[in-house]
Amino acid sequence: MVDYNRKSAIRYANTYCKRTCDCNQHYDGAPPDTTPGQTQLGGGEQEAGDCAHFLSHCLEAGGISNRNDSNSDGQCSKGKYIVTVQKLHKWLIEKKFANETNWSDLKAGDLIFFKSRSHVMIHIGQKKFSGHTNYSNGVTIDPNDVECLHIIGEPLVFYFYASWSPTSKRQIPELNTLQNSLGEYISIKYIDLQEQPQLKEQYSLKVIPTILILKNGRILHQFEGFTNANIIEKSLNPLI
Numbered sequence: 001m002v003d004y005n006r007k008s009a010i011r012y013a014n015t016y017c018k019r020t021c022d023c024n025q026h027y028d029g030a031p032p033d034t035t036p037g038q039t040q041l042g043g044g045e046q047e048a049g050d051c052a053h054f055l056s057h058c059l060e061a062g063g064i065s066n067r068n069d070s071n072s073d074g075q076c077s078k079g080k081y082i083v084t085v086q087k088l089h090k091w092l093i094e095k096k097f098a099n100e101t102n103w104s105d106l107k108a109g110d111l112i113f114f115k116s117r118s119h120v121m122i123h124i125g126q127k128k129f130s131g132h133t134n135y136s137n138g139v140t141i142d143p144n145d146v147e148c149l150h151i152i153g154e155p156l157v158f159y160f161y162a163s164w165s166p167t168s169k170r171q172i173p174e175l176n177t178l179q180n181s182l183g184e185y186i187s188i189k190y191i192d193l194q195e196q197p198q199l200k201e202q203y204s205l206k207v208i209p210t211i212l213i214l215k216n217g218r219i220l221h222q223f224e225g226f227t228n229a230n231i232i233e234k235s236l237n238p239l240i
């Protein structure tokens with residue numbers, strides 16, 4: 001079961017970008033560029049090996065640790081970590097922490113591996129189309145040149161509705177607000193109960209509309225009828 005805290009991983013990336021890693025080894029990447037229209041990707045390094053090491057620390061901050069794993073191949077003051085890009089990619093897949101995804105489906109906290117060079121970065125939100133690191137300074141990222149890994153287990157918002165229901169319609173702007181504020185971290189799925197009536201029984205739904213919040217297949221919150229966006233947001237925040 002993956003319980004990845006994306007915000008913690010991103011906070012780590014933002015904190016230690018451009019500085020040495022908190023283990024004081026190697027890492028000296030450029031900061032994420034926060035200029036509007038520029039990149040929001042963190043994890044730039046000067047030497048091969050540093051990026052995977054840095055990303056191992058970012059992932060650990062988010063709750064996924066390869067510290068002292070049998071695959072770990074580099075030692076720092078914090079322990080043994082995976083420091084090779086290919087190894088990190090393979091490890092995440094093999095441990096079922098991640099699966100391959102498209103650039104367009106990337107969530108904040110997911111990883112971006114470059115095909116044309118041995119390099120990995122973490123997506124820290126507000127996806128744009130260029131990278132800003134010492135290694136790829138201001139270079140436009142070609143989505144065809146990257147393999148994206150999605151760390152599985154992000155919160156899902158299921159919105160069960162019916163088109164005849166006025167409350168269902170009234171709920172839509174609230175979901176749009178939610179998409180705008182947390183869309184980089186969560187997935188919202190719209191489910192028309194007229195098209196899939198069997199789900200009403202499957203999820204024991206009594207009210208239309210109903211919103212369910214799931215993580216790792218478990219229902220953690222349920223909201224019946226019209227629900228304000230900030231109420232949903234409050235329940236989601238600890239999960240991302």
Ligand SMILES: [Zn+2]
Pocket residue numbers: 021023024025053057076077078081
């Ligand atoms: Zn380290």
